[in-house]
Amino acid sequence: MRVVDPARHDERRRAILRAAARCIADKGFHAASTADIRTAAGVSTGTLFHYFPGKQAIAAAIVDLEGEEVRELLDGLAADVAAGGSALAALRHVLDAVVDHAADPANVRLALELAAEAARDSDLARHIARNDAALQEGMRALLATAAARREAGADPTLDVRAAAAWIGVLIDGFFNRAALDPGFRVGEQRAALHRLVASLIGSCSMGVR
Amino acid sequence: MRVVDPARHDERRRAILRAAARCIADKGFHAASTADIRTAAGVSTGTLFHYFPGKQAIAAAIVDLEGEEVRELLDGLAADVAAGGSALAALRHVLDAVVDHAADPANVRLALELAAEAARDSDLARHIARNDAALQEGMRALLATAAARREAGADPTLDVRAAAAWIGVLIDGFFNRAALDPGFRVGEQRAALHRLVASLIGSCSMGVR
Amino acid sequence: MRVVDPARHDERRRAILRAAARCIADKGFHAASTADIRTAAGVSTGTLFHYFPGKQAIAAAIVDLEGEEVRELLDGLAADVAAGGSALAALRHVLDAVVDHAADPANVRLALELAAEAARDSDLARHIARNDAALQEGMRALLATAAARREAGADPTLDVRAAAAWIGVLIDGFFNRAALDPGFRVGEQRAALHRLVASLIGSCSMGVR
Amino acid sequence: MRVVDPARHDERRRAILRAAARCIADKGFHAASTADIRTAAGVSTGTLFHYFPGKQAIAAAIVDLEGEEVRELLDGLAADVAAGGSALAALRHVLDAVVDHAADPANVRLALELAAEAARDSDLARHIARNDAALQEGMRALLATAAARREAGADPTLDVRAAAAWIGVLIDGFFNRAALDPGFRVGEQRAALHRLVASLIGSCSMGVR
DNA sequence: GATGAATGAGTATTCATTCAT
DNA sequence: TATGAATGAATACTCATTCAT
Numbered sequence: 116m117r118v119v120d121p122a123r124h125d126e127r128r129r130a131i132l133r134a135a136a137r138c139i140a141d142k143g144f145h146a147a148s149t150a151d152i153r154t155a156a157g158v159s160t161g162t163l164f165h166y167f168p169g170k171q172a173i174a175a176a177i178v179d180l181e182g183e184e185v186r187e188l189l190d191g192l193a194a195d196v197a198a199g200g201s202a203l204a205a206l207r208h209v210l211d212a213v214v215d216h217a218a219d220p221a222n223v224r225l226a227l228e229l230a231a232e233a234a235r236d237s238d239l240a241r242h243i244a245r246n247d248a249a250l251q252e253g254m255r256a257l258l259a260t261a262a263a264r265r266e267a268g269a270d271p272t273l274d275v276r277a278a279a280a281w282i283g284v285l286i287d288g289f290f291n292r293a294a295l296d297p298g299f300r301v302g303e304q305r306a307a308l309h310r311l312v313a314s315l316i317g318s319c320s321m322g323v324r
Numbered sequence: 325m326r327v328v329d330p331a332r333h334d335e336r337r338r339a340i341l342r343a344a345a346r347c348i349a350d351k352g353f354h355a356a357s358t359a360d361i362r363t364a365a366g367v368s369t370g371t372l373f374h375y376f377p378g379k380q381a382i383a384a385a386i387v388d389l390e391g392e393e394v395r396e397l398l399d400g401l402a403a404d405v406a407a408g409g410s411a412l413a414a415l416r417h418v419l420d421a422v423v424d425h426a427a428d429p430a431n432v433r434l435a436l437e438l439a440a441e442a443a444r445d446s447d448l449a450r451h452i453a454r455n456d457a458a459l460q461e462g463m464r465a466l467l468a469t470a471a472a473r474r475e476a477g478a479d480p481t482l483d484v485r486a487a488a489a490w491i492g493v494l495i496d497g498f499f500n501r502a503a504l505d506p507g508f509r510v511g512e513q514r515a516a517l518h519r520l521v522a523s524l525i526g527s528c529s530m531g532v533r
Numbered sequence: 534m535r536v537v538d539p540a541r542h543d544e545r546r547r548a549i550l551r552a553a554a555r556c557i558a559d560k561g562f563h564a565a566s567t568a569d570i571r572t573a574a575g576v577s578t579g580t581l582f583h584y585f586p587g588k589q590a591i592a593a594a595i596v597d598l599e600g601e602e603v604r605e606l607l608d609g610l611a612a613d614v615a616a617g618g619s620a621l622a623a624l625r626h627v628l629d630a631v632v633d634h635a636a637d638p639a640n641v642r643l644a645l646e647l648a649a650e651a652a653r654d655s656d657l658a659r660h661i662a663r664n665d666a667a668l669q670e671g672m673r674a675l676l677a678t679a680a681a682r683r684e685a686g687a688d689p690t691l692d693v694r695a696a697a698a699w700i701g702v703l704i705d706g707f708f709n710r711a712a713l714d715p716g717f718r719v720g721e722q723r724a725a726l727h728r729l730v731a732s733l734i735g736s737c738s739m740g741v742r
Numbered sequence: 743m744r745v746v747d748p749a750r751h752d753e754r755r756r757a758i759l760r761a762a763a764r765c766i767a768d769k770g771f772h773a774a775s776t777a778d779i780r781t782a783a784g785v786s787t788g789t790l791f792h793y794f795p796g797k798q799a800i801a802a803a804i805v806d807l808e809g810e811e812v813r814e815l816l817d818g819l820a821a822d823v824a825a826g827g828s829a830l831a832a833l834r835h836v837l838d839a840v841v842d843h844a845a846d847p848a849n850v851r852l853a854l855e856l857a858a859e860a861a862r863d864s865d866l867a868r869h870i871a872r873n874d875a876a877l878q879e880g881m882r883a884l885l886a887t888a889a890a891r892r893e894a895g896a897d898p899t900l901d902v903r904a905a906a907a908w909i910g911v912l913i914d915g916f917f918n919r920a921a922l923d924p925g926f927r928v929g930e931q932r933a934a935l936h937r938l939v940a941s942l943i944g945s946c947s948m949g950v951r
Numbered sequence: 952g953a954t955g956a957a958t959g960a961g962t963a964t965t966c967a968t969t970c971a972t
Numbered sequence: 973t974a975t976g977a978a979t980g981a982a983t984a985c986t987c988a989t990t991c992a993t
Contacts, residue, residue: 143440235352285497561862564862576975579973649858714910789959791985
């Protein structure tokens with residue numbers, strides 16, 4: 116009596132998560148009811164709770180799904196860099212992915228909702244922290260490589276931990292401004308973000324620290 | 325004789341807002357019930373709704389109260405600078421105030437909650453945007469003065485609008501990390517924030533832009 | 534410390550009743566809040582409850598105000614008849630007054646509301662019954678005179694009590710149709726009501742009964 | 743397998759409607775709380791709102807339930823008449839049904855409440871109007887048949903539309919008196935109603951009109 | 952696996968009325 | 973006499989979750 120069709124199971128699971136992500140982005144975590152989600156996903160109440168033990172678990176699963184994408188991106192870039200590609204170019208790819216993601220208002224609203232909810236749901240906070248740690252680790256690796264290779268503008272004494280942390284601050288702030296400041300046009304800020312990160316890398320040498 | 329005792333009225337209003345801010349920070353905007361708030365404030369249901377037409381209005385009033393503090397700070401600093409004080413020092417005061425505010429987890433959780441709620445409450449979003457605009461305007465004034473006076477490190481061709489916007493990104497990101505990253509110790513990051521802003525001011529000359 | 538200006542007092546009392554009648558007709562007895570009424574009347578909460586001990590008393594006062602008008606009409610007609618005027622013509626005046634009153638939708642809705650409320654408020658029911666009894670008594674007097682004088686179409690053996698009661702049925706039914714049946718155009722039914730009452734008077738002779 | 747047990751579902755639905763009708767008759771539409779209704783019906787809050795989307799929908803469903811009974815009565819009578827039965831006798835059956843219904847004070851109070859509520863709830867008004875139209879149509883059919891067949895007392899030039907409308911006025915007025923006039927004993931007025939309707943049919947010939 | 956009927960605690964808000972000034 | 977701040981019980985409705993089929 117195991118899962119008859121694992122593919123169908125997985126597909127449905129993803130359909131629920133997609134629907135839930137949309138609902139949460141649209142209405143907020145609390146206002147998005149399980150009824151909204153199951154209607155949007157086209158499944159019954161029973162089915163929804165058959166796939167997930169509760170609403171919090173759905174939120175956590177959404178975070179995990181995003182985490183997979185982040186990890187796939189970082190793994191791909193790491194392979195490129197290992198094959199001789201530019202580490203700084205790879206870092207710029209990461210920033211571009213962030214900007215692209217932030218370009219969709221639904222994404223920023225979803226992130227904001229999950230962040231707010233995580234303040235009260237330590238399990239959700241753990242899932243988000245895991246993704247965050249993966250991103251930090253990925254950026255640290257790229258920064259370390261760039262420093263070791265003395266790629267253009269990279270100081271060999273770079274404090275990679277501090278630099279990655281502050282790139283994280285910039286990314287979070289970028290998301291926040293995208294969500295709240297109507298005058299903040301995401302697309303137009305791409306170049307400025309790249310420039311700031313470059314200057315940040317320059318100012319995080321061990322010496323300064 | 326419209327209000328019997330305006331002082332008492334105002335005091336009670338503030339007590340409600342303080343209690344509401346605490347509840348929202350603790351439990352989140354939705355989970356903080358009006359019953360929680362009125363209990364914490366020590367008023368009856370009727371009184372709560374006598375002072376505020378609804379929960380959304382309470383959130384907006386909290387934002388306005390914070391806005392007053394921001395404006396007072398900025399006005400004070402503007403007076404100092406007009407009296408010959410250093411504009412860059414004033415800007416550092418602003419950053420210190422941000423860091424001090426972020427040092428209390430309740431403040432960052434409250435900010436996160438209100439930001440998330442603003443995505444669905446356009447009135448609340450308007451109130452937040454007003455405060456934000458005041459902060460941006462204040463920082464632009466300080467940066468312009470610093471540039472005009474050629475204070476240490478300030479480029480006379482500084483793009484004050486872009487610089488202020490990105491300082492805003494850093495402030496928002498700083499708040500987010502404070503809320504979500506358990507490894508991000510607010511106090512220890514004060515110096516790094518100052519340094520980053522300094523480097524940001526350096527990299528925002530009109531020439532580069 | 535008696536009422537300083539009785540005229541002003543009375544005027545204000547009537548203003549409150551007019552406002553209350555309008556509110557109740559518009560929104561229904563329960564949905565019309567005392568706040569609605571005091572706002573419409575332009576008085577404060579305290580003043581409202583200074584003039585009336587409660588909402589039920591306001592409803593009863595509205596009924597009494599209407600009762601005064603009914604009594605004035607009947608007294609005037611009785612005087613005419615005593616002075617030699619036609620009793621049947623006076624009865625037709627009563628019917629015309631009913632039709633005119635029913636022509637304003639606000640009046641029919643108000644009557645419906647008060648009738649419904651009276652089912653649960655025995656004091657209000659008593660006030661309505663008093664008006665009703667006055668109307669019945671007035672119509673009985675007119676019918677008795679018409680019968681005694683053998684006015685056109687009036688049978689001397691007329692059962693005035695039964696006839697008056699059934700005219701009451703017709704009046705109530707007329708109000709109900711005016712309130713509920715959108716196809717029931719009050720003005721166009723005036724002649725039919727007169728005709729029906731005439732035929733009713735004819736069919737209520739003691740003989741038939 | 744949409745509804746597990748349709749019979750049980752329907753039974754429960756009717757139990758809720760019965761309980762609601764009783765509560766509304768007893769306390770009035772507004773004063774009858776959903777808690778009262780669910781308690782009287784013996785179901786939980788959730789179940790009540792699972793069966794009906796809201797209180798207004800319950801009122802509408804009560805009206806529809808009564809409408810079904812009216813239609814069944816009229817259909818049965820129409821069949822009798824088609825099979826050669828007297829149309830005027832059928833009409834008298836309708837009047838008797840009305841009198842029987844009005845004999846229960848709960849019925850008249852319920853009717854009054856729903857009428858008052860319909861003034862503010864256009865959906866409810868629509869449901870009531872539908873029933874009313876069915877009754878009018880049924881009576882018009884009976885009157886037309888009686889006229890065509892020249893049944894006792896029926897004028898072949900009878901204005902069936904006007905006659906039916908005024909029978910409606912009488913029925914509504916009869917209900918109102920039953921509700922408000924404590925001296926109006928429903929049972930004793932049955933014969934008088936029959937007589938009045940008979941005279942009304944006589945006075946509604948096309949010629950007079 | 953899939954369904955949807957059933958649950959009942961919880962929510963924001965309203966409202967008639969009181970009473971100190 | 974007039975005011976309006978204060979009250980708290982009451983209300984319709986929502987929602988995550990369970991479980992029998």
